[in-house]
Amino acid sequence: xxxxxxxxxxxxxxxxxxxxxxxxxxxxxxxxxxxxxxxxxxxxxxxxxxxxxxxxxxxxxxxxxxxxxxxxxxxxxxxxxxxxxxxxxxxxxxxxxxxxxxxxxxxxxxxxxxxxxxxxxxxxxxxxxxxxxxxxxxxxxxxxxxxxxxxxxxxxxxxxxxxxxxxxxxxxxxxxxxxxxxxxxxxxxxxxxxxxxxxxxxxxxxxxxxxxxxxxxxxxxxxxxxxxxxxxxxxxxxxxxxxxxxxxxxxxxxxxxxxxxxxxxxxxxxxxxxxxxxxxxxxxxxxxxxxxxxxxxxxxxxxxxxxxxxxxxxxxxxxxxxxxxxxxxxxxxxxxxxxxxxxxxxxxxxxxxxxxxxxxxxxxxxxxxxxxxxxxxxxxxxxxxxxx
Amino acid sequence: xxxxxxxxxxxxxxxxxxxxxxxxxxxxxxxxxxxxxxxxxxxxxxxxxxxxxxxxxxxxxxxxxxxxxxxxxxxxxxxxxxxxxxxxxxxxxxxxxxxxxxxxxxxxxxxxxxxxxxxxxxxxxxxxxxxxxxxxxxxxxxxxxxxxxxxxxxxxxxxxxxxxxxxxxxxxxxxxxxxxxxxxxxxxxxxxxxxxxxxxxxxxxxxxxxxxxxxxxxxxxxxxxxxxxxxxxxxxxxxxxxxxxxxxxxxxxxxxxxxxxxxxxxxxxxxxxxxxxxxxxxxxxxxxxxxxxxxxxxxxxxxxxxxxxxxxxxxxxxxxxxxxxxxxxxxxxxxxxxxxxxxxxxxxxxxxxxxxxxxxxxxxxxxxxxxxxxxxxxxxxxxxxxxx
Numbered sequence: 021x022x023x024x025x026x027x028x029x030x031x032x033x034x035x036x037x038x039x040x041x042x043x044x045x046x047x048x049x050x051x052x053x054x055x056x057x058x059x060x061x062x063x064x065x066x067x068x069x070x071x072x073x074x075x076x077x078x079x080x081x082x083x084x085x086x087x088x089x090x091x092x093x094x095x096x097x098x099x100x101x102x103x104x105x106x107x108x109x110x111x112x113x114x115x116x117x118x119x120x121x122x123x124x125x126x127x128x129x130x131x132x133x134x135x136x137x138x139x140x141x142x143x144x145x146x147x148x149x150x151x152x153x154x155x156x157x158x159x160x161x162x163x164x165x166x167x168x169x170x171x172x173x174x175x176x177x178x179x180x181x182x183x184x185x186x187x188x189x190x191x192x193x194x195x196x197x198x199x200x201x202x203x204x205x206x207x208x209x210x211x212x213x214x215x216x217x218x219x220x221x222x223x224x225x226x227x228x229x230x231x232x233x234x235x236x237x238x239x240x241x242x243x244x245x246x247x248x249x250x251x252x253x254x255x256x257x258x259x260x261x262x263x264x265x266x267x268x269x270x271x272x273x274x275x276x277x278x279x280x281x282x283x284x285x286x287x288x289x290x291x292x293x294x295x296x297x298x299x300x301x302x303x304x305x306x307x308x309x310x311x312x313x314x315x316x317x318x319x320x321x322x323x324x325x326x327x328x329x330x331x332x333x334x335x336x337x338x339x340x341x342x343x344x345x346x347x348x349x350x351x352x353x354x355x356x357x358x359x360x361x362x363x364x365x366x367x368x369x370x371x372x373x374x375x376x377x378x379x380x381x382x383x384x385x386x387x388x389x390x391x392x393x394x395x396x397x398x399x400x401x402x403x404x405x406x407x408x
Numbered sequence: 409x410x411x412x413x414x415x416x417x418x419x420x421x422x423x424x425x426x427x428x429x430x431x432x433x434x435x436x437x438x439x440x441x442x443x444x445x446x447x448x449x450x451x452x453x454x455x456x457x458x459x460x461x462x463x464x465x466x467x468x469x470x471x472x473x474x475x476x477x478x479x480x481x482x483x484x485x486x487x488x489x490x491x492x493x494x495x496x497x498x499x500x501x502x503x504x505x506x507x508x509x510x511x512x513x514x515x516x517x518x519x520x521x522x523x524x525x526x527x528x529x530x531x532x533x534x535x536x537x538x539x540x541x542x543x544x545x546x547x548x549x550x551x552x553x554x555x556x557x558x559x560x561x562x563x564x565x566x567x568x569x570x571x572x573x574x575x576x577x578x579x580x581x582x583x584x585x586x587x588x589x590x591x592x593x594x595x596x597x598x599x600x601x602x603x604x605x606x607x608x609x610x611x612x613x614x615x616x617x618x619x620x621x622x623x624x625x626x627x628x629x630x631x632x633x634x635x636x637x638x639x640x641x642x643x644x645x646x647x648x649x650x651x652x653x654x655x656x657x658x659x660x661x662x663x664x665x666x667x668x669x670x671x672x673x674x675x676x677x678x679x680x681x682x683x684x685x686x687x688x689x690x691x692x693x694x695x696x697x698x699x700x701x702x703x704x705x706x707x708x709x710x711x712x713x714x715x716x717x718x719x720x721x722x723x724x725x726x727x728x729x730x731x732x733x734x735x736x737x738x739x740x741x742x743x744x745x746x747x748x749x750x751x752x753x754x755x756x757x758x759x760x761x762x763x764x765x766x767x768x769x770x771x772x773x774x775x776x777x778x779x780x781x782x783x784x785x786x787x788x789x790x791x792x793x794x795x796x
Contacts, residue, residue, distance in 0.1 A: 091648030232651025260479030263620025
């Protein structure tokens with residue numbers, strides 16, 4: 021079995037699994053806000069985890085707040101900055117055309133419900149946001165912009181954005197910048213302070229921690245308003261009894277990911293080799309974002325006019341689990357919004373599958389994927405599984 | 409070691425621990441929204457868990473939405489019902505005087521930030537909400553009331569409210585009722601449909617499941633608005649990749665709690681016996697809510713004028729972990745708001761400790777607690793550890 025869908029969700033990492041085995045067996049379990057020894061022990065675990073996480077992402081522990089994951093983190097930033105009071109002077113929100121639904125849908129919500137003006141920043145044909153247009157926009161209406169939200173790396177394509185250049189612009193024009201770093205942290209060295217970003221978010225399940233845990237990083241935490249108050253946990257920034265087991269798991273995962281970040285190099289080398297080989301076999305193949313910087317373990321690959329889902333199913337029958345964002349059926353053929361934003365046509369858009377591996381995936385997985393994908397393409401070519 | 413702080417947070421239940429041991433070892437791990445077999449398997453687990461949970465609380469699976477816990481659930485209900493548009497016609501919020509901070513602070517937030525009028529419903533000296541006043545209020549201004557929020561059982565005292573009577577009134581006057589059932593579900597048989605309540609909430613860590621997971625029950629889900637949209641998970645009611653491991657753990661915990669709900673009877677019998685014995689030894693002792701219906705495993709007990717925290721520390725030195733909500737020091741003596749609402753004076757209020765056991769706690773724990781508490785009271789009496 022080859023799991024190649026890490027961008028969707030990671031397998032629980034070996035280190036986290038090992039940690040939890042002992043942790044769940046031995047406790048302690050208590051409310052971290054309790055005044056007794058057990059409560060203090062649990063709170064100590066949270067404090068240690070916060071320090072470990074903060075160190076791993078180049079932030080101050082006081083800038084890091086645990087929550088349930090990136091979707092909540094993104095909603096918190098929008099809620100904090102897009103207040104009705106601010107709308108009077110700052111009524112514009114800028115997001116890129118390739119943002120995750122967690123950003124896009126939240127932005128649309130504030131547009132529809134609260135009358136904010138939503139400006140969608142285009143990307144070029146390589147999937148890189150148009151920084152020249154952004155600079156012009158910030159010059160023209162930066163003063164009226166409540167929030168700029170640009171992701172660090174796209175979940176589908178893995179294409180990496182020039183986030184430090186963008187944050188420099190944002191800072192220059194005093195526009196708060198949220199960066200969706202969900203796919204980025206743990207795969208690429210990241211330093212929050214150096215990045216210049218105002219807000220960043222993470223989901224534990226993307227890096228091998230438990231599900232339902234994540235954190236938000238805030239350059240200036242006083243700018244944040246809590247989505248839920250509760251008993252004032254997380255210094256008033258996020259109410260509710262802290263998910264201490266999840267919190268510990270994210271510290272373990274992040275620590276291990278940082279240690280192993282060099283492992284990505286061999287994954288990247290082998291991936292590029294795999295991409296070269298498969299293109300040699302099938303010259304019509306398109307690797308999305310081939311010429312630009314991408315996440316080391318991500319390949320978004322299309323055989324134009326073949327059904328992406330047919331390829332996915334073919335691989336699955338050989339126990340290789342990949343994803344496709346293109347729902348391809350006789351009646352309904354759709355290219356994903358991220359690909360449309362890159363001006364990719366439907367022939368290519370409907371033929372994509374995403375292969376995403378982890379730093380600790382065996383590199384030889386690419387050999388198996390190569391052989392199986394080759395056989396799948398050959399078979400589907402013959403069967404003429406071409407979208408109409 | 410005796411853990412007697414279950415109302416603050418439960419120990420991970422044996423069944424959940426056993427379940428997770430195998431679950432974390434064997435997987436599968438995947439994004440439940442992925443189209444491949446692993447994703448579908450994970451989604452199947454969520455669907456099964458939803459059915460199990462719904463069955464255990466007498467709800468329809470379509471009325472149950474997983475989230476991060478009660479604080480989020482409460483915030484979601486307030487957010488759904490207290491919209492600026494509604495404020496024009498329905499600008500009043502009624503909560504009881506003994507609500508958890510998760511309700512109280514959220515209500516104050518809507519009062520301060522959005523101009524809702526907050527009406528605090530008193531309780532009598534036994535800690536039971538004043539239903540006569542409530543009926544009058546609903547008669548007088550039910551039409552203008554956006555939300556009524558009354559808890560099922562108080563976290564400190566364990567005192568149980570007549571929630572079915574209250575929901576009947578709420579329904580009669582067409583006022584939506586949120587019931588904070590966080591302390592109630594799993595300890596007292598609960599049937600959402602029969603209860604007549606519009607919204608109920610739960611946190612998994614209170615019933616032996618993992619931390620950071622919970623659910624909201626909604627009689628009519630179409631009345632709910634999501635606090636975060638994300639990718640439209642939970643039928644659009646709660647965005648973000650589902651916390652499937654947490655979700656499975658809450659199903660395991662709830663199922664086991666329901667099976668074992670009869671176990672509470674022996675805990676209750678032994679508790680009442682313990683309370684009788686300790687009062688016989690120390691006639692001045694006050695059991696908060698002694699004459700009314702309380703959670704089976706909860707005793708909120710005060711030795712008037714003794715420092716509650718001194719008692720807690722004394723017990724802790726014998727590895728018995730209880731809590732006290734009264735911070736008692738030379739400079740700062742405080743009676744908790746819930747006790748103040750019951751007109752309990754500071755002599756009693758500052759002397760309280762809360763002993764809260766679980767259905768699977770050994771009943772003989774009460775014998776040990778009795779002996780240790782007796783010794784603690786004797787010692788502190790002599791040391792004259794009396795609040796000034």
